[in-house]
Every structure is written in structure tokens, then in C-alpha cells.
Amino acid sequence: xxxxxxxxxxxxxxxxxxxxxxxxxxxxxxxxxxxxxxxxxxxxxxxxxxxxxxxxxxxxxxxxxxxxxxxxxxxxxxxxxxxxxxxxxxxxxxxxxxxxxxxxxxxxxxxxxxxxxxxxxxxxxxxxxxxxxxxxxxxxxxxxxxxxxxxxxxxxxxxxxxxxxxxxxxxxxxxxxxxxxxxxxxxxxxxxxxxxxxxxxxxxxxxxxxxxxxxx
Numbered sequence: 001x002x003x004x005x006x007x008x009x010x011x012x013x014x015x016x017x018x019x020x021x022x023x024x025x026x027x028x029x030x031x032x033x034x035x036x037x038x039x040x041x042x043x044x045x046x047x048x049x050x051x052x053x054x055x056x057x058x059x060x061x062x063x064x065x066x067x068x069x070x071x072x073x074x075x076x077x078x079x080x081x082x083x084x085x086x087x088x089x090x091x092x093x094x095x096x097x098x099x100x101x102x103x104x105x106x107x108x109x110x111x112x113x114x115x116x117x118x119x120x121x122x123x124x125x126x127x128x129x130x131x132x133x134x135x136x137x138x139x140x141x142x143x144x145x146x147x148x149x150x151x152x153x154x155x156x157x158x159x160x161x162x163x164x165x166x167x168x169x170x171x172x173x174x175x176x177x178x179x180x181x182x183x184x185x186x187x188x189x190x191x192x193x194x195x196x197x198x199x200x201x202x203x204x205x206x207x208x209x210x211x212x213x214x215x216x
Contacts, residue, residue, distance in 0.1 A: 078117035
């Protein structure tokens with residue numbers, strides 16, 4: 001795999017991993033920590049749909065600044081560790097040719113977030129870990145590990161079995177591990193779980209992903 005191909009693979013990887021940390025609504029004015037997490041959320045949403053490399057770089061810098069401030073205030077909080085991992089994913093997307101170290105640190109942050117609160121963001125730490133390990137190039141080009149990605153995806157599904165993104169991550173990991181029938185079953189479960197939810201833009205996107213998986 002050439003360096004350019006590795007860069008392109010990591011750029012695509014980061015798009016999928018940059019699902020922003022979702023915060024439950026809270027009464028009253030948001031705290032400073034919640035405001036920082038919401039800023040990372042907004043940066044991740046914009047980056048996912050942004051084609052201008054310069055703007056993606058600016059969004060990554062802003063998300064990184066907010067994540068560092070969050071960690072400075074709450075260094076062991078799952079939310080801040082998870083937010084920092086997402087910011088590193090944006091950094092990897094903005095600078096894919098130099099993303100290997102960002103992705104390794106991203107995995108370390110996700111492991112720490114999972115240790116602090118495995119249920120955060122509907123098993124987000126395990127889910128995003130699975131995506132990184134499944135999509136990233138393997139050693140020596142990157143931290144990818146298909147077998148470990150499948151283990152992480154199964155953890156996410158065990159914690160939040162009806163959350164469609166967890167089932168989609170499991171389906172992708174099964175496919176990467178050459179289990180086509182298992183992948184199809186997981187995509188069907190993701191489709192059914194999404195279909196049972198109230199209509200929203202997120203639900204529609206999960207349905208599209210599941211349908212694409214079922215067509216392959």
C-alpha cells in the first residue's frame with residue numbers, strides 16, 4: 001500500500017469515526033464542560049460534510065482546543081476522554097498522511113473512556129474503537145487489527161444491543177473478518193432496530209447504511 005493510499009484510507013476512516021459525542025439534554029444553562037463537548041459535536045458534524053481541506057484543518061484545531069480544555073478540567077471524565085478521541089479523529093482526517101500517531105492516541109483515549117464509563121454515548125468508546133481497528137491499515141502502516149475490531153464491536157453490542165450504530169459497526173467488523181453471513185445478519189438487525197425508532201435524519205442515515213450493507 002502506497003503512502004497516498006494509506007492517507008486516503010485513513011481520511012475515509014476518520015469520517016466514519018467522527019460520530020460526535022452526544023449529550024443528553026439537561027435543564028437550565030449548560031455547564032462549561034457541556035459547552036465544550038457541544039463545540040466538539042458541532043466541529044465533528046461540520047467536518048463530516050466539509051470538502052475544503054483548509055476548513056477541515058480549522059475544525060480539527062478548534063475541536064482539539066476544546067478537548068484539551070475539557071481534559072484539563074476533568075482529566076478522568078469519560079466525556080472528555082471520548083471528546084478528545086473524536087478530536088483526534090478529526091485531526092487524522094485533516095492530515096491523513098501523518099495520522100498514524102493520532103489514531104494510536106485516539107485508541108488510548110477510547111480505552112480510558114471505556115474504563116471510566118463503558119456505557120457513555122451508547123457504548124461509544126467500544127464502538128469507535130471497533131471502527132478504528134476495522135478500518136485503519138494494519139502494522140506497520142497503522143493500528144488496524146480486524147480481529148480486535150470484532151472483539152470491540154461485540155462489546156459495544158453487548159452494552160447497547162438495540163443501538164443501530166453498534167450493530168452497523170459489528171456488521172462491518174464481521175465483513176472484515178470474512179464472515180459474510182454474520183455481517184448480513186448484523187446489517188439486518190441494524191435495519192430493524194433503526195426502523196423501530198422515530199423518524200429523524202440520524203435514523204434515515206442508519207437505514208441507508210444498513211441497506212447498503214445488505215446489498216453487498
